[in-house]
Structures are given as structure tokens and as C-alpha cells.
Amino acid sequence: MQSPQHRQTWDLIPWLVNGTATASDRALAEAHLAACADCRDEYAFQSRVHAGLGVEAAVADEPGPAFGRLLERIEAEQAGQAAPAHAPRQRRLLRALAAAVVVQAIGLATLGAWAVGHRRADDAPAYRTLSTPAAEPAMASLRFVPSPELSVGQLQRLLGDNGLHIVGTNEGGTIYTLAPVASAHTDAGVIARLRAAPGVLLVEPIANPSAR
Amino acid sequence: MLEDGHRRSLDRVSQRRTDHDHAAGSETELEWLRAIARQDRTAFEQLYRSYHGPLSRFLARFTARRDLIEEMVNETLWVVWRTAGSFRGESKVRTWIIGIAYRCLMKQLRDHPAEPTYGAGDRDQEALHEVAPDESEARQAELRDWLRHGMALLPDEQRMTIELAYYLGQSCEEIAAIMNCAVGTVKARMFHARLRLRNTLPALGGDAVPQSHSAQA
Incomplete structure (x- = not known):
């Protein structure tokens, strides 16, 4: 039968791997990982997934042109607000x-x-x-x-x-x-x-x- | 006692998160947001340039169409511009903005279900490998390809949970805020996603996973 610590550690593994687990959760999991080969194996597996997904997937375009287009949209909206007398019907x-x-x-x-x-x-x-x-x-x-x-x-x-x-x-x-x-x-x-x-x-x- | 390798791995991840938090400059982002609420375009441009790359790369994992990616990034930051004054600090600025991007993405996936292809944006990176093949890069490409197949088999919500946790480094609670669901729901999605990956990845080449990655993260 699985211990409560085993289940807790198993659930905590993703958050250990991405570094967002709390200090107390980390301490609990570390203690169990030292004694549980299954959890260590799962930790290694999730670490591989994390490492693979952490690779930058694509090269982002230079933001300038896209920002220019967004500004045009914002300015068009604000022009509409600033001149209600000329607002479209x-x-x-x-x-x-x-x-x-x-x-x-x-x-x-x-x-x-x-x-x-x-x-x-x-x-x-x-x-x-x-x-x-x-x-x-x-x-x-x-x-x-x-x-x-x-x-x-x-x-x-x-x-x-x-x-x-x-x-x-x-x-x-x-x-x-x-x-x-x-x-x-x-x-x-x-x-x-x-x-x-x-x-x-x-x-x-x-x-x-x-x-x- | 925890094995040295695992302890070093845990310490390295924890340190990376801490560094990341500092580097992300939560306070700076909050100041930008306050300025944006006062219609400060300089602050808006700074925030835009800070988020354009990460959001574009995140969204590129779900669609290869650059026009759609720009549309979603601009829609997200347009909402930020219009509603910056309503941000009340209940979450980090980063989590709030990712939440808006997430909703834009989910609408896109719902409105155009046939268009997005998981990991399609990786083509750019693959093109780079063809130009300059390198052993470690080749291993990374192999691992990424291996994962792309496994992730493509996950339901959207489970895949998104994994991406938010592992690519954007969000905590369980932050993901709950982004996906507008209970923390327990995030845990359940993560649990089932892990099971599916465990069951599907070996059949798709898990044995060929580069062992050098096992001690990373």
C-alpha cells in the first residue's frame, strides 16, 4: 500500500521540476525521493519532459512593426473618442x-x-x-x-x-x-x-x- | 538522504526560478502597468517589447501561422492597454497577462480548430539545425520531436497545463488563475497528462530519449 508521502511527492514532482514548489513541499518531497526509486524515476522522466519543452520553439519576429500596427489601432480608437462631433453615425x-x-x-x-x-x-x-x-x-x-x-x-x-x-x-x-x-x-x-x-x-x- | 545528482538538480531548478523572478522584474512590470493605466505609451511600448517574444513563442507552440500569432499577441496587449487600470494585484502582472493570452488562444483554438498544429512553430528551429547541425542541438531536436508527438495526443486542457507549468514556469496556483479553474482541477489535469505521457511516449520512441537530459532541469 502506498504511503501518504508517496502520493504527495508524486503530485509534487511537476512543481519540483519547474521550481515553483514551496520550501516545505520541497523538503517533504526530498525526504521521500531519497527513499523511493519509483518517485526518482518519475522525477527523472518529468525532468526530461521539462527540458524538452523548455527549448525555445520558434524565433519571434522583431516587435516593432507589430507594435506599430497596434498603436495605429489604439490611435484610431482614441481619435474616435476625442472627436465625438465627427463620430460615425x-x-x-x-x-x-x-x-x-x-x-x-x-x-x-x-x-x-x-x-x-x-x-x-x-x-x-x-x-x-x-x-x-x-x-x-x-x-x-x-x-x-x-x-x-x-x-x-x-x-x-x-x-x-x-x-x-x-x-x-x-x-x-x-x-x-x-x-x-x-x-x-x-x-x-x-x-x-x-x-x-x-x-x-x-x-x-x-x-x-x-x-x- | 537525497542523491547528490537529484539534490543538485532540485537546487538548480529552484535557483533558476528565483533568478527568473528577479529577472522578470515584477515590480518593474507593476510600475509599467500603473503608467499604462495613465495612458503612458512609453511604458506600454516597454511592456509590449518585453512580452512580445515570450508570448509569440508560447503561441507558436499551437499554431504555425504568424499572422494569427501577431493577432493574438496584439489582442492580448490591446486588452492590457484598455484594462490596465482594473488590475488590482490579485496575481502577478505576468500571470494576469498570460491569462489574457490564454483566453485569446482558447478562442482561436475553438474558432479555428483545424488550423493550429501542435509544435508547428518548431519548423523555424528545425531550419536552424539544418544550417548548423551540432551534436547537442541534434539531441535537443530529437527530444523535442519525441515530445511533440506525445504532447499532440493530449487533450487541449492537459497540454495547456503542461505548457504553462514547464514552458512558462507557472505554479499550480498561478495556472488555476490563468485557466480560471480550481487548484484541484489543475492537479487533476497534470496527473492525467503525466499518465498519458508515460503511456504514450515509450511507444513513440521513449527508449531513444537522450539520457543526458535525465539529470537536467
């Missing part, structure tokens, strides 16, 4: 539709709460309009960055399917603050679904570690 339409998403989500939440009769008045979901600056809204649970290709319709479906609504946005309208419509927090499943959805670049929980 499509951008204004997008913002108007985003605001409509907020109104729709709030309306649905209120209607749903009224229909089931379980919600007390002081539990109504807090929200902010897109034009409200300053601190994060009380119910804010997620920071959300869609790709420019994500359409308003796709955004509406994504938020509706996951029980979320928009409670804030940055000046450029590129980063949204989301909150759950009905519950007190956003569970990890919602975060995973959002991250897995096409057209989503970043989803991060706000202030609530249990949501991760």
Missing part, C-alpha cells in the same frame, strides 16, 4: 442601442420581480445610466470588454441569457460594468460562459472573490 447608433439594452434589462427585471412577487422593494436591482461617472455601482459584479465585432443583438442575447445588465461604461463605451439582474452575485458558471462566448475579450469579477 454607427457609433452613436451603437451607444443608443446599448442604452436601450440597459432600459430593456431594467424593465424585464422589474416586470419579472413584480410578477413573481418575491422581491421586496428594497431589493430592487441597483443600476447606473451609462452617463453616470464616479465609483462602481453597488451591484456591479463584472468588468466586460467585448470585441468591436460583437453586434448589439449578440450583446443583448449574451446578457439576457446570463441574467446580466449593463450598469456602467467607460468614456469610450468599450468597457462595460455588468451586474446580475436578479441575484446578489454572479456565479462562476456565468463568468465561464461569458469568457467562452465569441466576441468577448475580457471578463473579470469586481471586488467579490467568491465570484471567481
Whole structure:
């Protein structure tokens, strides 16, 4: 029968090999490795894997041109933000539709709460309009960055399917603050679904570690 | 008592990690990120140049298409530029950025499942071997080829776990943060990946593994 030390050491071997095991774990494993040929063999095997994977696989291009292209993208976006009077009609339409998403989500939440009769008045979901600056809204649970290709319709479906609504946005309208419509927090499943959805670049929980 | 060879190996790995941490300049990266949050383009360029190579090489292990690699690197660092102000120090800057790159990569793998080929980026290195063959380099190429076949048989999540641990040197907890899963899930993925490698690599030439590598790492 295998000892607990054997199983612990076996599990620790990758982290010994890549040098991230804690000092106490290292001490435990070293003591067992000295007495266990199987673990020494596995350590040697994983060391070979580590050595093989550690070899640089490809030559990276010079970063200058790629950085230039990224800067062009950033400057184009900032130019759009700095000159709202010249902003394309499509951008204004997008913002108007985003605001409509907020109104729709709030309306649905209120209607749903009224229909089931379980919600007390002081539990109504807090929200902010897109034009409200300053601190994060009380119910804010997620920071959300869609790709420019994500359409308003796709955004509406994504938020509706996951029980979320928009409670804030940055000046450029590129980063949204989301909150759950009905519950007190956003569970990890919602975060995973959002991250897995096409057209989503970043989803991060706000202030609530249990949501991760 | 641990054999001298293994102890030296452990010490060397530990030292390498320590050196790496210092070299990575976590504090410097944090300062860059704070400056980027203030829209400081000089800091952004420094961070970009610091990460362009490692991210490109990491992503090249999953696709040979340089246009896709640049797209993913730029997408990652674009998100960094836009959200630097939201970084709250819950992880290292490096882990946070790798997490963003990981999500870009997973989307790429999901959206274009037929295109990426594991280890395809190694072609550059193979071309170098053809130009200047050398005994130790030939051994490395053999080992890498041997591993490429074994790694290609792993499910994406297991392969990614091994790469994050062995190529990017991330800890179990850091990998959990990057992959947005529990530490126990990382341990389970690592466990099953090791079993699969153990079972598949001997059949694919494990006996021919260069013995000189056994004491390395």
C-alpha cells in the first residue's frame, strides 16, 4: 500500500521540476525521493519532459512593426473618442442601442420581480445610466470588454441569457460594468460562459472573490 | 538522504526560478502597468517589447501561422492597454497577462480548430539545425520531436497545463488563475497528462530519449 508521502511527492514532482514548489513541499518531497526509486524515476522522466519543452520553439519576429500596427489601432480608437462631433453615425447608433439594452434589462427585471412577487422593494436591482461617472455601482459584479465585432443583438442575447445588465461604461463605451439582474452575485458558471462566448475579450469579477 | 545528482538538480531548478523572478522584474512590470493605466505609451511600448517574444513563442507552440500569432499577441496587449487600470494585484502582472493570452488562444483554438498544429512553430528551429547541425542541438531536436508527438495526443486542457507549468514556469496556483479553474482541477489535469505521457511516449520512441537530459532541469 502506498504511503501518504508517496502520493504527495508524486503530485509534487511537476512543481519540483519547474521550481515553483514551496520550501516545505520541497523538503517533504526530498525526504521521500531519497527513499523511493519509483518517485526518482518519475522525477527523472518529468525532468526530461521539462527540458524538452523548455527549448525555445520558434524565433519571434522583431516587435516593432507589430507594435506599430497596434498603436495605429489604439490611435484610431482614441481619435474616435476625442472627436465625438465627427463620430460615425454607427457609433452613436451603437451607444443608443446599448442604452436601450440597459432600459430593456431594467424593465424585464422589474416586470419579472413584480410578477413573481418575491422581491421586496428594497431589493430592487441597483443600476447606473451609462452617463453616470464616479465609483462602481453597488451591484456591479463584472468588468466586460467585448470585441468591436460583437453586434448589439449578440450583446443583448449574451446578457439576457446570463441574467446580466449593463450598469456602467467607460468614456469610450468599450468597457462595460455588468451586474446580475436578479441575484446578489454572479456565479462562476456565468463568468465561464461569458469568457467562452465569441466576441468577448475580457471578463473579470469586481471586488467579490467568491465570484471567481 | 537525497542523491547528490537529484539534490543538485532540485537546487538548480529552484535557483533558476528565483533568478527568473528577479529577472522578470515584477515590480518593474507593476510600475509599467500603473503608467499604462495613465495612458503612458512609453511604458506600454516597454511592456509590449518585453512580452512580445515570450508570448509569440508560447503561441507558436499551437499554431504555425504568424499572422494569427501577431493577432493574438496584439489582442492580448490591446486588452492590457484598455484594462490596465482594473488590475488590482490579485496575481502577478505576468500571470494576469498570460491569462489574457490564454483566453485569446482558447478562442482561436475553438474558432479555428483545424488550423493550429501542435509544435508547428518548431519548423523555424528545425531550419536552424539544418544550417548548423551540432551534436547537442541534434539531441535537443530529437527530444523535442519525441515530445511533440506525445504532447499532440493530449487533450487541449492537459497540454495547456503542461505548457504553462514547464514552458512558462507557472505554479499550480498561478495556472488555476490563468485557466480560471480550481487548484484541484489543475492537479487533476497534470496527473492525467503525466499518465498519458508515460503511456504514450515509450511507444513513440521513449527508449531513444537522450539520457543526458535525465539529470537536467
